[in-house]
Amino acid sequence: MNGIHDMGGMQDMGPVQYEKAEPVFHAAWEGRIFAINSSLRASGKWNLDAWRYQIELLDPVDYLRLTYYERWLEINEQLLVKHGLVTAEELATGTPAAGSTKAVPATRISGAGRGIPSSHDPTVPARFAVGQPVRARNSNPIGHTRLPRYARGRAGTIERDHGVYTFPDTNAHYEGEHRQHVYSVRFSARELWGEQASPRDSVYLDMWDEYLERA
Amino acid sequence: MAHDHHHDHQAVPSDPALRVKALESLLVEKGLVDPAALDLLVDTFEHRVGPRNGARLVARAWVDPAYKERLLADAPAAIAELGFTSGQGEHMLVVENDSKVHNLVVCTLCSCYPWPVLGLPPVWYKSAAYRSRAVIDPRGVLREFGTEVGEDVEVRVWDSTAELRYIVLPERPAGTENLSEDELAALVTRDAMVGVSRVPAPGEKA
Numbered sequence: 001m002n003g004i005h006d007m008g009g010m011q012d013m014g015p016v017q018y019e020k021a022e023p024v025f026h027a028a029w030e031g032r033i034f035a036i037n038s039s040l041r042a043s044g045k046w047n048l049d050a051w052r053y054q055i056e057l058l059d060p061v062d063y064l065r066l067t068y069y070e071r072w073l074e075i076n077e078q079l080l081v082k083h084g085l086v087t088a089e090e091l092a093t094g095t096p097a098a099g100s101t102k103a104v105p106a107t108r109i110s111g112a113g114r115g116i117p118s119s120h121d122p123t124v125p126a127r128f129a130v131g132q133p134v135r136a137r138n139s140n141p142i143g144h145t146r147l148p149r150y151a152r153g154r155a156g157t158i159e160r161d162h163g164v165y166t167f168p169d170t171n172a173h174y175e176g177e178h179r180q181h182v183y184s185v186r187f188s189a190r191e192l193w194g195e196q197a198s199p200r201d202s203v204y205l206d207m208w209d210e211y212l213e214r215a
Numbered sequence: 216m217a218h219d220h221h222h223d224h225q226a227v228p229s230d231p232a233l234r235v236k237a238l239e240s241l242l243v244e245k246g247l248v249d250p251a252a253l254d255l256l257v258d259t260f261e262h263r264v265g266p267r268n269g270a271r272l273v274a275r276a277w278v279d280p281a282y283k284e285r286l287l288a289d290a291p292a293a294i295a296e297l298g299f300t301s302g303q304g305e306h307m308l309v310v311e312n313d314s315k316v317h318n319l320v321v322c323t324l325c326s327c328y329p330w331p332v333l334g335l336p337p338v339w340y341k342s343a344a345y346r347s348r349a350v351i352d353p354r355g356v357l358r359e360f361g362t363e364v365g366e367d368v369e370v371r372v373w374d375s376t377a378e379l380r381y382i383v384l385p386e387r388p389a390g391t392e393n394l395s396e397d398e399l400a401a402l403v404t405r406d407a408m409v410g411v412s413r414v415p416a417p418g419e420k421a
Contacts, residue, residue, distance in 0.1 A: 005324055006323070008323030008351070009323075009350060010347035011347065013344040013347045013348065017338070017342065019337065019339070024261045025257075025261065029235040031261065032253065033231075033238075034256070034257070035252070036238065036248055040248065052324075068338070073234060073235060073238070080242075086245065090241055091241070094237035094240060096241065103246035150323075162306065162379055182377045182379070189370075198354065200369040201369060201370040202369065203372045203373075204371060206374075206375070
């Protein structure tokens with residue numbers, strides 16, 4: 001989805017605000033929602049791609065207005081309701097509905113990742129080879145994607161084959177893992193941004209096989 | 216309201232502290248989270264996982280060329296050698312700065328960051344300002360951090376669009392030849408491992 005989250009290349013967000021000696025959490029509630037989020041993620045109720053897509057679905061005004069952990073609070077509430085684990089009424093009242101069943105608490109907190117058993121899978125062929133010139137596809141999917149707008153249609157070179165990973169564009173929508181190769185693709189800064197960019201500079205993106213075509 | 220606030224103090228729709236408290240108690244009552252597990256997670260990221268872990272990798276790489284080679288070739292294995300795990304199941308890559316190349320790490324689409332070795336990201340890394348401009352104007356962003364990179368040096372920006380997580384192996388500063396590995400680790404900053412700064416020489420202000 002061409003949303004506000006896809007902000008690479010925007011120029012109107014102001015200077016970077018730096019905080020010296022920044023604490024890990026600025027308030028206790030940030031740590032709690034971080035932990036609640038991690039714990040729910042670890043219990044496998046939703047996958048990481050679906051989680052990212054839920055953030056992308058935030059209203060763009062909210063996306064910019066909310067702090068990082070406020071976004072996490074919003075989308076955890078939304079995902080809990082969406083997956084039927086909590087009702088909107090329970091969220092509003094803060095107490096379980098009468099007669100609702102109690103789950104077994106998820107205590108296992110590691111392994112909260114995408115669940116990639118291995119990035120080495122010889123049964124999945126690579127469509128591209130290191131050194132090969134490629135072009136990022138020009139596509140504008142309405143769902144989740146990890147192909148930023150600023151790279152679409154641009155020409156680059158395969159620098160490295162990272163192995164095989166779950167495809168976020170389908171996995172976010174529970175339409176299958178579609179495991180495929182992910183490559184490090186080098187784009188010259190001038191190819192992406194034109195003459196204003198330094199001729200030496202480059203941007204490397206990690207791109208799934210389906211994001212690329214032969215140049 | 217929002218328009219009365221400077222943008223680094225964003226307005227909130229309702230008190231998040233109260234909402235999180237209510238959410239946690241609801242989830243505990245429904246058996247969906249275990250409060251002890253939550254305590255452990257907070258403690259882990261406040262006290263156990265952070266940039267000091269990454270600094271150990273850098274210092275070891277500076278004093279041990281064979282380790283550096285392993286770190287650049289297979290970061291997860293080299294990280295595990297020092298007893299750190301990559302708990303998120305992501306794959307790590309270490310990119311090396313030298314006199315010809317300066318590396319900078321960003322995640323334009325969200326805020327991907329190498330948690331196991333750097334801990335949770337600072338607010339600026341997650342900010343719209345950094346995420347938007349690091350790819351189009353890396354030299355301008357670096358200048359805001361006080362880092363000048365010569366025109367003869369290639370700036371490589373790593374946009375973390377997949378499950379690879381990047382750490383910069385900064386250049387070892389001059390005048391550190393006689394320092395021990397521990398003393399070197401104490402010099403290495405989080406910002407240098409993201410690539411927005413260089414490691415300051417001993418006595419130099421970071």
